[in-house]
Amino acid sequence: MESLYQIYPFFFALIILSIGAWRVFNWVWLRPKRLEKCLRRQGFRGNRYRMFNGDKKDMSEMIKEARNSKPISLSDDILPKVVPHIFQTVKKYGKNAIFWHGTTPEIYIMDPLLIKEIFSKIYDFQKPHNPVAKLLAQGLVGAEGVHWAKNRRIMNPAFHPDKLKNMLPAFYLGCNELVNKWDEVFCQKDTCELDIWPSIQNMSTNIIARTAFGVSYQQGRDIFELQKEQAYHLMEIVRSGHIPGWRFLPTKRNRRMKEIEKKIQATIRGIIDDRLKAMKTRHASNNDLLGALLESSFKNGQPGNKNSVMNIGDIVEECKLFFLAGQENTSVTIVWTMFLLSIHQGWQARAREEVLQAFGHDEPNFDGLNHLKIVNMILHEVLRLYPPVTSISRKIYKETNLGDMSLPAGVLLLLPTILLHHDHELWSDDARQFKPERFSEGISGATKGKVSFLPFGWGPRICIGQNFALLEAKLAIAMILKQFSFELSTAYVHAPYKIVALQPQDGVHLILRKL
Numbered sequence: 389m390e391s392l393y394q395i396y397p398f399f400f401a402l403i404i405l406s407i408g409a410w411r412v413f414n415w416v417w418l419r420p421k422r423l424e425k426c427l428r429r430q431g432f433r434g435n436r437y438r439m440f441n442g443d444k445k446d447m448s449e450m451i452k453e454a455r456n457s458k459p460i461s462l463s464d465d466i467l468p469k470v471v472p473h474i475f476q477t478v479k480k481y482g483k484n485a486i487f488w489h490g491t492t493p494e495i496y497i498m499d500p501l502l503i504k505e506i507f508s509k510i511y512d513f514q515k516p517h518n519p520v521a522k523l524l525a526q527g528l529v530g531a532e533g534v535h536w537a538k539n540r541r542i543m544n545p546a547f548h549p550d551k552l553k554n555m556l557p558a559f560y561l562g563c564n565e566l567v568n569k570w571d572e573v574f575c576q577k578d579t580c581e582l583d584i585w586p587s588i589q590n591m592s593t594n595i596i597a598r599t600a601f602g603v604s605y606q607q608g609r610d611i612f613e614l615q616k617e618q619a620y621h622l623m624e625i626v627r628s629g630h631i632p633g634w635r636f637l638p639t640k641r642n643r644r645m646k647e648i649e650k651k652i653q654a655t656i657r658g659i660i661d662d663r664l665k666a667m668k669t670r671h672a673s674n675n676d677l678l679g680a681l682l683e684s685s686f687k688n689g690q691p692g693n694k695n696s697v698m699n700i701g702d703i704v705e706e707c708k709l710f711f712l713a714g715q716e717n718t719s720v721t722i723v724w725t726m727f728l729l730s731i732h733q734g735w736q737a738r739a740r741e742e743v744l745q746a747f748g749h750d751e752p753n754f755d756g757l758n759h760l761k762i763v764n765m766i767l768h769e770v771l772r773l774y775p776p777v778t779s780i781s782r783k784i785y786k787e788t789n790l791g792d793m794s795l796p797a798g799v800l801l802l803l804p805t806i807l808l809h810h811d812h813e814l815w816s817d818d819a820r821q822f823k824p825e826r827f828s829e830g831i832s833g834a835t836k837g838k839v840s841f842l843p844f845g846w847g848p849r850i851c852i853g854q855n856f857a858l859l860e861a862k863l864a865i866a867m868i869l870k871q872f873s874f875e876l877s878t879a880y881v882h883a884p885y886k887i888v889a890l891q892p893q894d895g896v897h898l899i900l901r902k903l
Contacts (some may be wrong), residue, residue, distance in 0.1 A: 416440050420491045423796055427486055430793045432495050434477065434486030442488025447473040459881045459894070462731065465820060466884050467810060471778055474804050487802070494781075494800035498811070500838035502791050503803055506782055507839065507847030510536075513790075516783040516800060523649045524618050524888070527702075527709030528852060540852070542698055543706065546680035547852050552859055553754045555599045555676065559860050560751060562595035563867045570872065574902060581877050583895035585723050588864075592719035595860060600710040601659050602676040608711070611655055615712050618648045619888045656707045660700065677710050678703075710853070716889040717776040718857045722864050724774040725767060727896050728822050730876040735824060739763050740869040747866070757862045765824040767861055768831065771843035772815075773822060776889035778806040780845060805842045806890075814840045874898045 420437045435443055450472040460469055467475040474496070477485045483498040497503060506513045514532050522530065528539055545551070566587055574580045590609075597608025621641055663678055685698045698706070729736040742762045747753070780803040784795050812819045814835075815826070826834040835841050844851035851857075868874075876898060883893035 416491055419798070420488075420493065423493050423798060424486070426796050427493060427495060427799070430795075432484050432486045433481040434493075435488065437488055437493075440490065442490050442492075443473070443477075444488070444490055447487075450476065455885060455893075459883045462882055464882075465810075466774075467807065470884055470886055470890060471804065471806060474779065474802070474807060478804075478807060489800060492798065492800055494802050495795075496802050496804060497790075498804065498808060499791070500814070500835075500840045503808075503842075503846070504839040505790060506801060506803070507845065507849065510848050512784070512786075512788045513782040513801060514785060516781050523645050524615065524622055525705070525708040525712045527705040527707075529709060529713075530705075536849075539698060539702060539706070542685050543681060543852060545684040546677055547856060549855070551680050552856060555856075556754050556859070556863070558598040558676070559595055559863050560867075562591050562598065563864045565594065566591040566864070567867055567871050570900060571902070574900075579899055579901050581879070581897065581899045583897050584726060585892055585895040588723050588726075589715070589719050591864065592715045592722070592860070595718075596711055596714040598676065599856075600677045600707065600714060601656075602663075602678065603659055607655070607659070611652060611711050612715055614648050614652050614655075615708070615715075618645060618652075621645050621648075623887055652708060653704060656704050657700070660703060660707070678707060681706060712888065713851070713853055714856065717853075718860050720774070720776050720889045720891055721767065721770060721857065721861045723892060723896050724890075725770045725861065725865055726868070726874065726898065727876070727892070728770055728773070729766070730874050730898050732822055733875070735762075735766060735822075736869070736873065739766055739865070740873075743866045743869050747870070752863055752866045754859075757859060757866065760862060760866065762824070763862055763865060764858075765827040767858060767865075768827040768834070768841075769822060769824040772809045772826075772841060773820075774884065774890055775805050775809055775843045777843070778886055778890055779804045780842065803842065808840050808842065811840070814838065871903060873901045873903060 416439055420442075424437050435446075454469045454472040457469065460466065473487065477487050478496060478498075483496060485496045487494045487496070497506065511533065515530055518530075528536065528543060531539055569587060570580070570582070573582060589612075593608050593612045597603050597611075601608070621644065624641070660678070660682075663682065667682065681698070681703060685703070729739065739762050742760055743752075746756045746760060782801040782803070784797055784799045784801070786797050788795050788797075808814065810819050831841055839846055844854040844857075879897040881894040881897075884890055885893040
């Protein structure tokens, strides 16, 4: 009998090990092969599943090769350099392609009707949960279900046109400082050559610091530099092939990322605490996003109902997102606009004429900026050719119908924005050319009613800050056009690449002329 008692722990351990081994085998082989069979049966094509890593090693090598490759010419297709793995997969297997992110299949969706359905059914097609990306920013963009609905309702008033109109003076100060700095560089010369990218980043950092938090440029700069470093670490993880559970190991990179997150959290919490104290003494301004957000949260809150207001953790996450998206997306939109206008002098002249007719020597105003039709057409075409966000992801958490397909739980969906924007079937044979006249009848006219223009997403979850970003871009372009003409320098190197947003890897060197 005693020997039986000694055997029991052995059998128990064996059962535990067997269950664990089965789960691992199911994770790395049985489940992926089952999903692959289901997807291939419905017309999706791609590489055969390879255990554990899938296509991630290929992706890492392609991205590294594209990053280190020679610059491309202005007439070259930017897709192989910006999204090489997506471009090559679609080129090889067609638009209904499968890409293996480790053990998880990702299918590409490029049919506008299916994209419309995905964006409309926000509770069936949700944002994929990514605990590593949360270290950079989540907020509203990562929230789901009731949590998303509550926060979106509370945040909507913060982006109301009246609130944006009150922020315009802060926009103007940031843009005016940029114009004055460029003016100082001339030193009594008629022309000046410089890389405009760093100064445009600084301007956007300055503006978002004032309009999001009402704080100094230096505080904003500190947050920006930390988020910039965090983004670099995240991209390196993506390129090297992320291993599940790796983030829990005390590696040098993981320790640094956690340290950065603590610093950002502490800085933003300090700003919020100062604002809450000022609100109690009625010395606080609500003419910035933080003030509007706090005001809206308290105003919409119901006594005794904690679920009707945003907690401090939520507000911190929204502030991180404000800063990241507000700085990155707007700065890249402005820099690519100047790049394209430096090449297309006719459109630069037309835009300048419109701005001068609207404002003359006066400061640009809110209503006037919203009526700049040519500038608006130009910005939309820039966002089509160089969208800040190159793709949008969703995940299926339960078996779900999409069109005439039935997709199993666990499948990722990728909407490759930049491929859609460059698709000849959707935008005609001149899809790669800069032609702002496409948007002369607005977005619906340019897309012929199809959901194929996605710089800010689409549907109920369309980016809440799109009007903020476009207003800042319009003001910056208008003020620059009034003061300078510009053309592309021979020092310019064409190398767009993706970090968080689609950036110029080697800056944008222009020759500026004072007007």
